[in-house]
Amino acid sequence: MSIGETLAEERQRAGLSMTQVSLQTRIRETVIRGMEADDFSACGGNFYARGHIRSISRVIGIDPEPLVAEFDAAHGGAPQPVSAVSAFEPEQPVAFRERRSPNWSAAMALALALVVIYGVVQVVGHGGGERRTARQVAGTPAPSSPSAAPSAPKSSAPVAEAPRTKVEVRVEAKRTTWLNVQGDKGRSLFSGMIREGDQKSFSATKKVRLVIGVGGSVNLTVNGKDLGSPGKGKGVQRLTFDRSDPEPA
Secondary structure: OOHHHHHHHHHHHOOOOHHHHHHHHOOOHHHHHHHHOOOOHHHOOHHHHHHHHHHHHHHHOOOOHHHHHHHHHHOOOOOOOOOHHHHHOOOOOOOOOOOOOOOHHHHHHHHHHHHHHHHHHHHHHOHHHHHHHHHHHHOOOOOOOOOOOOOOOOOOOOOOOOOOOOEEEEEEEOOOEEEEEEOHHHOEEEEEEEOOOOEEEEEEOOEEEEEEOOOOOEEEEEOOEEEEOOOOOOOOEEEEEEOOOOOOO
């Protein structure tokens, strides 16, 4: 009985259809049908044919080795085992390059040549600087930069201030007091009480006369200059200011 006939008979004896065997072995039905007809060409080679025989034999419940041996006898014998050494042995010997020691003589010669070239460059490149130094030692005067043009003398004379055209007085009350202010020709500019914090400004062409009820009760600014609080600690203060001087006239 051939291999295919044995597989078909044992499958039928096990009560399995080709479809069931195909599902359990994951081998296509067309391949199983060909194997049962002793046609192993659809297996894809002897290696896969042996594997299919073993898979089908296990499913139908028989020993696969006698069938595999019969298959090998009919198809050129079992494959020869391959050793690991022969599997990794190259077909042609690999030639290894001999490692040479570094050529120190050539390296030293190259370094010496670089040193010589560097020295020549230094001598040639700095020759001009050495000649300039020699001229300086010999006393050759260096070209002097043109002197700057003399600047025009600054005038130190003070600028005369324009004469005032009027006298200005500002009064700031430090406490409540009585105040009387007169301008030119006795014209009344103010007369009455001023309270703490009040500020008043007066001006006249020639003179401003003030009568302050209590000395030190007001701060005065005359023609832009602060005169402080005149008559501090004293009684009535009578003051007159003109355009030329903030001091009392």
